Amino acid sequence: MRVSLAWTCVIVLSAVVHPVHATHLRAADIQVERLCENGYTFRITIVAYLNSQSNTNFGTHATLYFGDGSYIDLPQVTETARPDLGTNISVATYTTTHTYSSAGSYKIVYDEEHRNAGILNITNSKDVSYVSFITINIDNTQGCNHYPVLSVIPLDRACSGVAFLHNPGAYDVDGDSLSYEMSIPSSSSTSFADYEDPNNSVFYTSYATGNEAGTGTPTFSIDPYTGLITWDAPGMIGEYNIAFKVIEWRKNETTGQYTILSSTTRDMQIVVEECDNTRPDLIIPDDTCVVAGTILDKIIKGTDADGDPVKIEVFSEITSLDEYAATYSPNPAAFVSSDPAAELSFHWNTDCMHVRQQPYPVVFKITDNPPDGPKLVTYKTWNIKVVAPAPTWKAIALDVTNYSAILSWQKYTCANASKIQIWRKVGSIEYTPGHCETGIPRYLGYNLVGEVSALDTTFTDTNYTLGLAPGAQYCYRLVAYFNSPAATSSYVSTEQCVGPIQADAPIITHVSVEETATEGAIRISWRSPADINEEQFPKPYQYEIYRAEGFVGDTSIQLVSARISDTTFVDGNVNSEEKVFNYRIVLYSRPILSNEYIAVDTSAVASSVWLTASATANQIELNWRDSIPWSNVVPERPYHLIYRATGMATDDDLQLYDSVQVTTDGFSYIDTNVSEDEIYSYKILTRGTYGNTAIPLQENFSQMVMALPANDLFPCAPVASIKGIDCIAYVASPETCHQQSFSNTIYWSPALSSGCRKDIVGYNIYAASADGNYQLQVSLFADTTFTETALSSYARCYRVSAVDSEGKEGPLSEVVCQDNCPYYELPNIFTPNADGCNDVFSAQYEFDATGSCQRTSTIGCPRFVKSVIFRVYNRWGRAVYEYSSGTDGSIYINWNGKDSSGNDLSTGVYYYTADVEFDVITPSLRKRKIKGWVHLLR
Numbered sequence: 040m041r042v043s044l045a046w047t048c049v050i051v052l053s054a055v056v057h058p059v060h061a062t063h064l065r066a067a068d069i070q071v072e073r074l075c076e077n078g079y080t081f082r083i084t085i086v087a088y089l090n091s092q093s094n095t096n097f098g099t100h101a102t103l104y105f106g107d108g109s110y111i112d113l114p115q116v117t118e119t120a121r122p123d124l125g126t127n128i129s130v131a132t133y134t135t136t137h138t139y140s141s142a143g144s145y146k147i148v149y150d151e152e153h154r155n156a157g158i159l160n161i162t163n164s165k166d167v168s169y170v171s172f173i174t175i176n177i178d179n180t181q182g183c184n185h186y187p188v189l190s191v192i193p194l195d196r197a198c199s200g201v202a203f204l205h206n207p208g209a210y211d212v213d214g215d216s217l218s219y220e221m222s223i224p225s226s227s228s229t230s231f232a233d234y235e236d237p238n239n240s241v242f243y244t245s246y247a248t249g250n251e252a253g254t255g256t257p258t259f260s261i262d263p264y265t266g267l268i269t270w271d272a273p274g275m276i277g278e279y280n281i282a283f284k285v286i287e288w289r290k291n292e293t294t295g296q297y298t299i300l301s302s303t304t305r306d307m308q309i310v311v312e313e314c315d316n317t318r319p320d321l322i323i324p325d326d327t328c329v330v331a332g333t334i335l336d337k338i339i340k341g342t343d344a345d346g347d348p349v350k351i352e353v354f355s356e357i358t359s360l361d362e363y364a365a366t367y368s369p370n371p372a373a374f375v376s377s378d379p380a381a382e383l384s385f386h387w388n389t390d391c392m393h394v395r396q397q398p399y400p401v402v403f404k405i406t407d408n409p410p411d412g413p414k415l416v417t418y419k420t421w422n423i424k425v426v427a428p429a430p431t432w433k434a435i436a437l438d439v440t441n442y443s444a445i446l447s448w449q450k451y452t453c454a455n456a457s458k459i460q461i462w463r464k465v466g467s468i469e470y471t472p473g474h475c476e477t478g479i480p481r482y483l484g485y486n487l488v489g490e491v492s493a494l495d496t497t498f499t500d501t502n503y504t505l506g507l508a509p510g511a512q513y514c515y516r517l518v519a520y521f522n523s524p525a526a527t528s529s530y531v532s533t534e535q536c537v538g539p540i541q542a543d544a545p546i547i548t549h550v551s552v553e554e555t556a557t558e559g560a561i562r563i564s565w566r567s568p569a570d571i572n573e574e575q576f577p578k579p580y581q582y583e584i585y586r587a588e589g590f591v592g593d594t595s596i597q598l599v600s601a602r603i604s605d606t607t608f609v610d611g612n613v614n615s616e617e618k619v620f621n622y623r624i625v626l627y628s629r630p631i632l633s634n635e636y637i638a639v640d641t642s643a644v645a646s647s648v649w650l651t652a653s654a655t656a657n658q659i660e661l662n663w664r665d666s667i668p669w670s671n672v673v674p675e676r677p678y679h680l681i682y683r684a685t686g687m688a689t690d691d692d693l694q695l696y697d698s699v700q701v702t703t704d705g706f707s708y709i710d711t712n713v714s715e716d717e718i719y720s721y722k723i724l725t726r727g728t729y730g731n732t733a734i735p736l737q738e739n740f741s742q743m744v745m746a747l748p749a750n751d752l753f754p755c756a757p758v759a760s761i762k763g764i765d766c767i768a769y770v771a772s773p774e775t776c777h778q779q780s781f782s783n784t785i786y787w788s789p790a791l792s793s794g795c796r797k798d799i800v801g802y803n804i805y806a807a808s809a810d811g812n813y814q815l816q817v818s819l820f821a822d823t824t825f826t827e828t829a830l831s832s833y834a835r836c837y838r839v840s841a842v843d844s845e846g847k848e849g850p851l852s853e854v855v856c857q858d859n860c861p862y863y864e865l866p867n868i869f870t871p872n873a874d875g876c877n878d879v880f881s882a883q884y885e886f887d888a889t890g891s892c893q894r895t896s897t898i899g900c901p902r903f904v905k906s907v908i909f910r911v912y913n914r915w916g917r918a919v920y921e922y923s924s925g926t927d928g929s930i931y932i933n934w935n936g937k938d939s940s941g942n943d944l945s946t947g948v949y950y951y952t953a954d955v956e957f958d959v960i961t962p963s964l965r966k967r968k969i970k971g972w973v974h975l976l977r
Contacts, residue, residue, distance in 0.1 A: 063093040063153035064169045065128070065308045066193035066280070071147060071173055071301075075183035079139040081175075085149050087131045088194050088308070089118055093153075097131035100152040104228065105137045106145030106174075113151075124194060125310070142179055148172040148228045155308065159242060159277045161224060162233035170225040173303040182523065185212045186301050187285050190354040191402065193307030196413045198314040202251040202271040206418040207285065207305065208354035208402040209266055213524035214395030215289045215300060219266040222282040224306050237281060237309070243274040265400070265420050273311040282306045290396065292526050314412035319343040319377065319405045321351070326398070326422040328475030330530070331391045331453060335365075335423065339383040339403055347407040348374040351383040355401040357423075363390045365401075374408045381405075389425045391453035396527040398424035426477050427453050427529035430517040433496070437537040442506030444537045446498045448517055456493035456529070457522040463488045463500065465670035466730030467514045467536050468702065478528035479518055482705040484672030493519060508643035508668035509568070510542035512730030539731040542570040544640035545582065545624040546729070547668065548737045549607075550647045552615045552722070555690055555743035559615030561647055564607040565624045566734065568640070576628035576639050583625040584608050590619055590646045590666035602627060602636075615742050621646040621666065643668035648741035650723050659746045661708045661721055669727040669737055676736055677702040680724040683710070686797070688720035690743050715750035718797040747798040747844070754799055754841035754849030755790035757823075762786070764833060766860035769902075776900040781830040783857045787823050787839045796843040803848060805838045809960050813838060832903060834859045834960050859903035861957035861964055863930075870976045871936030871943075880934040880973060882907075904930045908954040911973075919944060936975050946977045 070084040083105075087097050098115035118131040139145060149171050156165035175186065190208035197203035209217055223231040238259040240246040249257035251272040259270045261283055268283065287301040322340040329335065341349045352372045357365040365387035375381045383403075393399070401421045406414050433447040451459060462485040470483055479485050489498050500507070500515075507513055514536040519529035549564035563584055581604055587596035599610050613620065624642040629635065646666040653660045661681070665671070671679070683696035699708045713719060720743055727737040762784040769775055785804075791797050801819030806827065816827065819842060827835065836856040841849045869880045882901050907930045911920035919938045924930045932953075938944055953969040 063090055063095040063155060064088075064097075064151055065090060065155050065278075066306060067149060067151075067169065067171050068189060068193060068305065069147060069149055069171055069173050069303070070188070071175060071186045073177075073183055073185070074136070077138070079141070079177060080136055081139070082134060082136050083147060084132065084134040085113070087118075087151075088124070088192065089129045089131060090155060091118070091120055091127045091129035095153050098133065098151075102150050103135070104146075104148040104150065105139075106147050107139055109137070111135065124192065125196060128194065139177060142177040144174065144176045146172055146174045146228065150228065155278060155280070157278060158280050158308075159275060160235045160237050160239070160279050164232075164280070167224075167226045167232045169306065170227060171304055171306045172225075172228065173301060175301045176299065178300075181289060181300060184215075184289075184300055187211045187217055187287050187303060188356065189285065189303070189305060191404070193305055195307070195309050195416070197270065197273045197309055197311045198316055198413060198415060199273050199276050199311055200251065201273070201314070201316070201318060201415065202269065203273055203309065203311075204318075204416065204418050205268040205307075205309070206354075206402050206404070206420065207266050207283075208404075209285050210356040210400060211287060211397075212356050213289075214397045214526075215287050215524060216297065216397055217266070218286045218288065219261050219263050220284050220286070221261050222284050222304055224280050224282045225304070237270060237273065237279045249274055267418060267420070270309070273309075276311045276313055279309045279311065280306060281309065289523070290526055292523060310413075312413040314409070314415070316347075316407065316409050316412055316415050317344045318415045318417050319347070319349050319407040321403050321405050321417055321419045322380075323403055323419050323421045326424075328398075328424045328426055329389055330428050331389050331394050331425050332428070333389050335385070335387045335389065337385045339385055341377060341381040341383070341405040342379075343377040343407045345407065345409065346378055347409045349377045349381045349408070350374045350406045351381060352404045352406070353383070353385070353401065354404065355399060357387060357393075357399050357401065362392065363388055374406075377407075387423070391427065391455055393425040394427045394453065394455070394521055394527060394529075395425070395525040398422035424475055426475065427456065427519050427521065427527070429530035429532045430459060430519055432517070432532060432535050435515065435535040435537055437540070438499075439541060441501065442509075442540060443502070444500040444507065444513055444515070446500065446515060446535070448496055448532075450496055451493050451519055453493075453519065453521075453529075455521065456519040458490045458493055458520050459495060459498075460487055460518045460520055460528075461489040461491070461498050461500070462486065462516045462518060462531075464514055464672065465508075465511050465668065466673065466728045467512065467534060468672060468674050470531075470534070472530055477530055479516060479531045482672070482702055484670050484701075485516060490520075505643070507538070507540050508546075508729075509540050509544045509570075510546040510566070510729050510731050510734055511540055511668060512536055512538040513540075514730070536730075539729065539733075542566075542733075543568050543572070545626050545642040546734060547622065547624055547642040547645045548734065549739055550620075550622055550645045550665075550667075551739040552647055552742045553609065553690065553740070555616050555722070557614045557616050558612045559742070561610045561613055561615055561620065562607065563610060563622050563624075565642055567606060568626060569733065571639075576630060578628075579604055581627040581636055582606070583627065584610070585623050585625065586610060586613070587621050588618055589621060590649070590664075591621060591644060615647070619647050619649040619665075645669075648723060648725050648739055650721065650741035650744050652721060652744045652746035654746045654749050656749045657713065657715070658709055658711045659713055659719060659721075659748060661710070661723065661744075663706050663723050663725070663741055665725070665739075667727065669729045671706070671725045671727040672701055673726050673728045673736065674702060676726050679706070679726060681708055681710075682722045682724065684720045685717055686720070686791070687718065687745070688743070690722065693720060693722055693743065713748045715748050716752055716794055716797065718745055718747045720745045745798065747796060750796070752794065752796045753847050754797075754843050755792065755795035756850045756852045757787040757789050757802065757839045757841055759785055759787040759837065759839050759852040759855045761837065761855040761857050764857065764860060769860045770862045770899050773899075775902075779831075780828070781833050782826055782828040783830065783833060783835050783837070784824065784826045785837050785839070785855060787852060789823070789841055796841075796847065796849070798844040799841045800844050801842050803840045803842060805840075805851065807836045809834055809958075811836070818842075832859050832958055833857045834903075834958060836960065856960055858960045858964075859958055861904070861959050861967070862899060862902040863904050863907070863953070863955045863957075863967070863969065864899065865932075865951070865953060865969060865971060865973075867972060868974045868976065869936070872977050878935065879932075880936070881931045883931040883933075901930055903958045905956045905958050906930065907932060907956075909934070910952050912950045912952075914948060914950070919949070936977075943977075944975060946975055948972055948974050
């Protein structure tokens with residue numbers, strides 16, 4: 040690609056600002072190897088790539104930190120010129136060992152002061168230390184780990200305006216997974232340099248068309264899986280430094296989780312030059328998967344559009360294996376004609392020792408050799424996965440006496456295998472593994488029932504000493520497994536089957552949830568023993584049903600019915616909402632000449648189907664499981680049915696909604712047709728088989744579950760109301776006259792409109808007296824009616840909030856209040872003549888109806904009065920008597936007709952006022968002034 044005159048001017052100017060001659064360190068690698076025979080001792084090698092024109096020696100002001108608090112200053116080492124790597128490049132190497140005191144995580148850091156000057160994308164690079172490092176995790180449970188090797192040097196050249204490619208050629212001899220991510224060049228072990236990505240607009244004159252095609256802005260990235268770095272395309276000529284990480288992962292064989300074993304940060308240099316050249320290209324095979332023992336013979340071709348000679352190089356661990364290493368020719372690589380194409384012959388005789396979980400990456404690098412100017416390269420990666428062959432059957436037989444299957448197979452061909460796994464399912468299913476599909480897919484319905492040494496060739500399946508279930512056909516497959524670091528399975532074997540087993544015991548067929556509740560119902564059904572010796576055990580039969588908690592086992596086992604002759608039973612009052620249960624059926628027969636029924640045999644144990652729902656944003660995932668003697672993977676009827684309803688539903692509300700093809704998708708379903716503010720209810724109908732044509736398909740329901748998609752919504756405020764009081768009837772009732780204890784009942788309904796969380800699990804109830812200070816009375820109350828008792832009065836206000844399944848509380852409802860029924864009346868006549876009748880002026884009229892003094896007034900007793908101030912005036916308006924209930928005074932007044940000095944007042948008409956304060960919430964009713972007259976008679 041030709042560079043324009045305008046761009047050439049920019050190059051000249053930038054050459055003035057950024058001198059081509061750098062001072063010292065261009066790039067470096069840290070190589071770490073654990074010397075396993077010496078415990079925690081490591082060999083650490085620094086390989087530095089230097090500017091050979093610099094007068095500064097490698098090791099000048101250089102330190103190696105071991106990450107455990109110790110360090111060494113590196114000695115100065117003589118460098119070796121390497122013109123084959125490019126202009127003005129030399130290499131120096133230093134190796135040391137270090138022993139750590141214990142397992143742990145350590146960051147090994149190489150820090151040298153003299154970084155290359157003139158690096159365009161690092162400000163004042165000559166004053167910025169060069170730092171590279173690797174973090175290692177020493178964990179004895181992981182064995183003697185080998186750390187990644189980066190086989191391609193950290194120096195490369197690029198052409199301005201032409202896409203640049205680089206691959207570090209990283210591999211891990213243990214077969215651990217590697218991932219890649221960009222980083223930033225460091226200036227110390229804890230800080231980064233002042234850095235710009237090389238595709239920053241400051242390095243371009245025409246940034247909008249800066250890619251190779253001239254159609255868009257330049258890009259700069261790393262492939263997280265292959266490590267291929269792509270810069271499309273470089274701009275300003277000069278030197279750039281970039282940094283990236285190579286992270287080593289290992290999968291835990293038990294949990295399936297990945298953990299990080301190491302992280303290597305490489306700081307590399309790219310020299311961008313002006314050139315008129317086109318990148319060469321490679322033609323490599325497609326990624327492949329081969330059975331151990333396969334011989335790979337392939338031709339790799341290289342071409343160049345300019346017709347320049349090319350050189351093809353190979354970077355891979357398989358070329359340096361101790362045994363069965365891959366070979367290629369020509370080796371060493373040399374420039375050869377690309378007309379019509381250069382060829383590299385690749386040969387690898389794979390072996391069982393090469394079996395591992397991860398493929399072997401083979402990185403091919405092609406370099407052209409133009410007459411003048413810089414060379415261009417292209418990288419391509421060929422992934423080769425070596426898988427283990429499937430075990431080969433010899434024979435399989437049924438032991439009818441012991442209800443067991445006897446399996447045998449040929450000695451496994453790979454001596455480095457760790458174990459042989461025996462997988463079993465009820466009923467047969469056709470399956471041929473796909474290309475590179477190892478192990479046995481879970482969706483096929485097989486269960487691991489045994490593991491033996493890879494040297495063993497037999498296994499007896501007794502179904503964990505319980506015996507194989509009557510009436511069932513059992514099918515088996517074998518898989519060889521290789522422990523870490525390979526941590527992988529072989530291809531699965533073909534299928535071998537035995538049975539159906541003689542049906543001489545009850546055959547349980549259904550454990551189906553009919554009602555989901557804490558007092559729900561589960562239906563259990565079974566078939567009578569078709570193959571029993573009826574002469575020995577004649578009909579009619581009787582059955583007992585036993586229930587236990589959990590998928591298997593005898594936890595809380597109990598007899599749940601009297602002995603019955605039917606073959607179906609509904610187990611009621613069982614907590615099907617919160618628990619899973621397993622059942623078994625005991626067969627009873629009365630042999631000839633016997634006077635009583637005896638227990639003959641017991642069915643296999645079968646559990647109910649347990650459904651779980653997990654909600655995320657915009658979807659709900661369902662998963663279900665059980666423990667049953669049949670298989671719920673039926674090739675002829677492979678669909679499990681999904682039933683759904685919206686809102687708070689019951690089992691009867693659910694309707695058929697969708698289905699799941701379990702032979703491909705397993706016992707899982709994701710519902711994406713959901714709204715964030717709607718609650719959904721689900722149940723699953725499973726379909727199962729005994730692999731026996733004499734026993735029909737088993738269909739069983741799970742319990743019902745409810746879920747709401749994850750969201751940021753809250754429950755809306757409930758709509759509350761309170762049970763009112765008829766104050767007229769209350770005041771008129773003599774039974775309420777001296778009432779001391781009161782109660783209030785409130786009602787509410789949830790707000791289930793759009794925008795509200797609907798998975799309400801309870802309500803919080805708040806109450807306040809007249810002061811308006813609300814206090815929490817009950818939390819997570821399940822009902823929608825609440826009665827508060829033992830109150831000193833009715834005067835009380837309430838608010839209610841809803842709480843969802845995540846514990847989020849919504850806003851409070853509107854206030855609802857219950858007020859007291861205030862009442863106070865005074866008479867207009869009394870006779871203080873000491874005759875025992877009507878002797879005091881009082882708000883209280885209670886007389887014995889059987890006495891000589893009969894009540895003639897209809898005045899009721901006071902209700903909810905807090906205080907009274909009573910004043911009496913004569914007809915001239917002068918106050919003659921005053922009374923205040925005060926703290927100890929009675930609100931009834933009980934005036935005896937005397938004045939304030941204790942003197943009897945004369946017969947006549949007097950006027951009074953009574954200032955009454957009531958115990959009520961309504962402010963307008965709290966105070967009342969009563970005015971009236973009273974006729975005092977003596």
